[in-house]
Amino acid sequence: MVLIDRIRLCLEKLLEVFTVFLLIALTTIVLAAVGFRLLGASLHWYDEVASIGLGWLTFYGANLAAIKRAHMGFPGLVGSAPVALRASLFVISEIIVIGFFVVIAYYGYLVLDILAWDRLVSLPSISLTVTQSAIPISAVLFILCELLSMPGAWAKMRHGIDSEHEAIEEAIRMAEQDLQESRS
Template sequence: MPALRATANLLGVVLEWFTVLLMVLLTAVVIVAVLARLIGESFSWYDEVAAIMLAWITYYGSALAALKRRHIGFDTVLLAMPPRMRGAALVLAELIVLTFFVLMAKAGFEVLAVLQGSYLVSLTWVPVQLTQSVIPIGACLFIICQLLSLPDYWTATRKGISLEHAEIEVEVEQEMQKAAMTHDFKDSR
């Protein structure tokens, strides 16, 4: 289990940095394009590149969200079920999600085969296969991240802990402790 957690942590750091890098690059591209338009020039490649970068941010960010279990979920419904049903529902939900992304990866590889020899319209030296590789890569990363995060999610769900509400509950608890300490401090005066 420690090796699994270390792998998840390493992948999380890589995905965070890569996603942030993509966001910074997209911001730079947008700023450069706006400044160019202000001086009367316009880049033919801006729209195409910005759309591709936004798609990449979405796919890689989605894998990161899967790793941290931050996608929209139904923890409240899941945790309202009896424990045996909860486990079965969790397994079914995971199988549905994983099946979807396996099919998406398969379709993504098929798309790459079809796009062989195609290049971007505005940047004729960039292969479309490169830009669209995010589909199967993103799907495979999502599967890996989902599987890496599954043991902790399984444990939390079996214990009746909602990952959706865990952070909120921790914050509330910290604020309650601060309030109690402030109250105790005022009473001691």
């Protein structure tokens, strides 16, 4: 179990660094485009590259949310159900999510062969295979994130721990700690 936790933490940190990099890169591109546009020299590749960057940020950000189990759900509803029903709902939801991303990974990979000869319109030196690779890669990463975070989620579900209430209680605890530190 310790190995799984280490791998999960390493992947989480890697995803955090990568998504922050994507966010900074996208912000820099947008600000540069605005600056160049103000100077009357628009960047011809801005729209295409920014939309691809936003797509990548969305896909890889979703992976980060998956490994943290931070996607929207119904933890209060599931947590209030009897243990057997909770376990069934958990297993069914995991099968649906992982199955969905298996399909996305498979067809995303097939699309890469179709796009192998296409290039970006504004930057013809960049293949669409590179830009669209985020689809199958992030789908496989999503499955990995689900599998790595599953043992912790299973334990919380078995004990009836509601992740939303847990997050709220943690935020309250941190706010109270900050308040006490500010008073001292």
